[in-house]
Amino acid sequence: MNHAKRATEFNKDEAKVNWHDKALWYVREKRDKSAHNVHGWEYLRELGSALKANVLSNLDTYLVQFEENAKKNGVHVHWAADAKEHNEIVLSIMNKHKAKKVVKSKSMLTEECHLNPHLEKHGIEVIDTDLGERIVQLAEEPPSHIVLPAIHKTKEDVDVLFQEHLGTIPSQGNPEYLVGEARKHLRNKFLNADVAITGVNFAVANTGGFVVCTNEGNADMGVHLAKVHIACMGIEKIIPREEHLGVFLRLLARSATGQPITTYSSHFNKPEEDKEMHIVIVDNGRTEQLSREDFRASLHCIRCGACMNTCPIYRRSGGHSYDYTIPGPIGSILSPGKDLKKHSSLPFASTLCGSCSNVCPVKINIHEQLYKWRQVIVKEEPQPVIKKTIMKTAGKVLANPKLFEVAGKSARFALKHAPRFMVYNKLNAWGNARDLPEVKGDSFEEWYKKRNKNNE
Numbered sequence: 001m002n003h004a005k006r007a008t009e010f011n012k013d014e015a016k017v018n019w020h021d022k023a024l025w026y027v028r029e030k031r032d033k034s035a036h037n038v039h040g041w042e043y044l045r046e047l048g049s050a051l052k053a054n055v056l057s058n059l060d061t062y063l064v065q066f067e068e069n070a071k072k073n074g075v076h077v078h079w080a081a082d083a084k085e086h087n088e089i090v091l092s093i094m095n096k097h098k099a100k101k102v103v104k105s106k107s108m109l110t111e112e113c114h115l116n117p118h119l120e121k122h123g124i125e126v127i128d129t130d131l132g133e134r135i136v137q138l139a140e141e142p143p144s145h146i147v148l149p150a151i152h153k154t155k156e157d158v159d160v161l162f163q164e165h166l167g168t169i170p171s172q173g174n175p176e177y178l179v180g181e182a183r184k185h186l187r188n189k190f191l192n193a194d195v196a197i198t199g200v201n202f203a204v205a206n207t208g209g210f211v212v213c214t215n216e217g218n219a220d221m222g223v224h225l226a227k228v229h230i231a232c233m234g235i236e237k238i239i240p241r242e243e244h245l246g247v248f249l250r251l252l253a254r255s256a257t258g259q260p261i262t263t264y265s266s267h268f269n270k271p272e273e274d275k276e277m278h279i280v281i282v283d284n285g286r287t288e289q290l291s292r293e294d295f296r297a298s299l300h301c302i303r304c305g306a307c308m309n310t311c312p313i314y315r316r317s318g319g320h321s322y323d324y325t326i327p328g329p330i331g332s333i334l335s336p337g338k339d340l341k342k343h344s345s346l347p348f349a350s351t352l353c354g355s356c357s358n359v360c361p362v363k364i365n366i367h368e369q370l371y372k373w374r375q376v377i378v379k380e381e382p383q384p385v386i387k388k389t390i391m392k393t394a395g396k397v398l399a400n401p402k403l404f405e406v407a408g409k410s411a412r413f414a415l416k417h418a419p420r421f422m423v424y425n426k427l428n429a430w431g432n433a434r435d436l437p438e439v440k441g442d443s444f445e446e447w448y449k450k451r452n453k454n455n456e
Ligand code: SF4
Pocket: 255, 300, 301, 302, 303, 304, 305, 306, 307, 308, 330, 356, 359, 360, 361, 362, 363, 364, 366
C-alpha cells in the first residue's frame, strides 16, 4: 500500500482525524510561544545548523575522539555497521550477563534496527518504559510519532488496552487512574530488570559523555537500578563540545513540546561502581545518506518532531500511514535513501508549503529535499500513465499563456455548467474527498484587464 491508500484508511474515522489534527496543532502552537520567548531564537537555529554541518564534515575526528574519551571513562564502546550488527552486539552483551529482562527508554534507533523482536526471539523480555511507547507496545503497534508515540490513541483506547493487558478496571479514560496503574506496572519491571537500554540524544566528543532527554525520568530509573547500561546511538548524534549542549538542549525541548527544558536531561559519563556501561555507535545507512549531497543535511535532525506537528499532511494522515520508523516530513527524506521503491510515495505526501523547514530547529531545508526526491523518483521509478500524461499536458499548458487562458476559461465553464459526473470522476483525485471551490466572477487576468481599462 502506498501512503495515499494508508492515509485513506486513517481518514475513515473523521472524528479521530479531527482530534489528531487539533492535538498536534496545539503542540505546534506551544512550540511557537516558547520559541518566541527566547531572545535570538533564529540565531540559535543558525548556530545549531552550523554546528551540525561542522559535525558532518568532521565525523571521523569527533567519533574517534568520543570513543577515546568514553574508554578513558571506563565505558565499553562498540561499532555497528548496520542494524544486524547492532542487534548482535546488544544480544551478546545480554548473553554475557545471562540477562533475561530489559527495560528500555525511548530510542528511535532501536526501533529502526527492530531490536525488540530480535531480543524477544532469543527469549528476552523487553519492556518499553516511556508511557507512550509502552502503550503502543501493548497494542503491538509501532510508534506513530517520534516524540508522542501514542498520539493516535485516545484515552478511551488506552483504558480498554490496560483492562486487557494490565487488568485495570474501566475508568472511562481517566488519565490519573491510567497513569497510576502504568506506574505500578512499570515499577515492578524496573525493579527486576537485568539490563537498561537507552537511546542517546547528544554524545559529547570532548568528554566521552552523553545526554538522554526524557520527560518521565524512565531512562534514569532504568539505568540506576540495572547492573548494565547499554546506550545505542546513530553516528550523527555526536556534538563537538559540552558547551554546545546549551544550544541543542534549548532548541530540542522548545521545538518538541514547547517546554523550556526537558524534565530530565540526564548526563551519563561513566559506570557506577560494580556496574557496566556500553555504547553502541551505529551507521546503518547514515554514511550513505551523507554521501548524497542533496540530502546530507537530513542528518542534522535532532528528532524533535516539530516538522510532524506542523505538517498538514501528517496531522491528517497519521504516523502509521508513512510505514517507516520516522514518519512525517523528515521520514519522507530519510526513507527513500533506505528503500527507494518501497518508500517512493512518501516525498509526494507533502504540500511543499515549507512549514516543516520553517519550524525545524536545525534549519533543514526539508521541503526542498522532498522536491529533490520527487525528481529522482520520477526518473527511477515507473509512474502511473495517467499521472505522466496529466503532468506532461499541464507542463505544456502552464508554459503557454494562450493555452493557459483557454484552459482556465474551459475549467471555469465546466465547474459552473457541466454535470457533476464530468468534473468529479477518476481523473480528479482532488475531488475524491472534497468539492472544488465555487467559481466566482472573472479570472484574475480578466479582472486585471478590466481594472486597468477603468483606470485609463
Ligand atoms: S527534521 Fe527538524 S523539525 Fe523534523 S524532527 Fe528533525 S530536527 Fe525536528
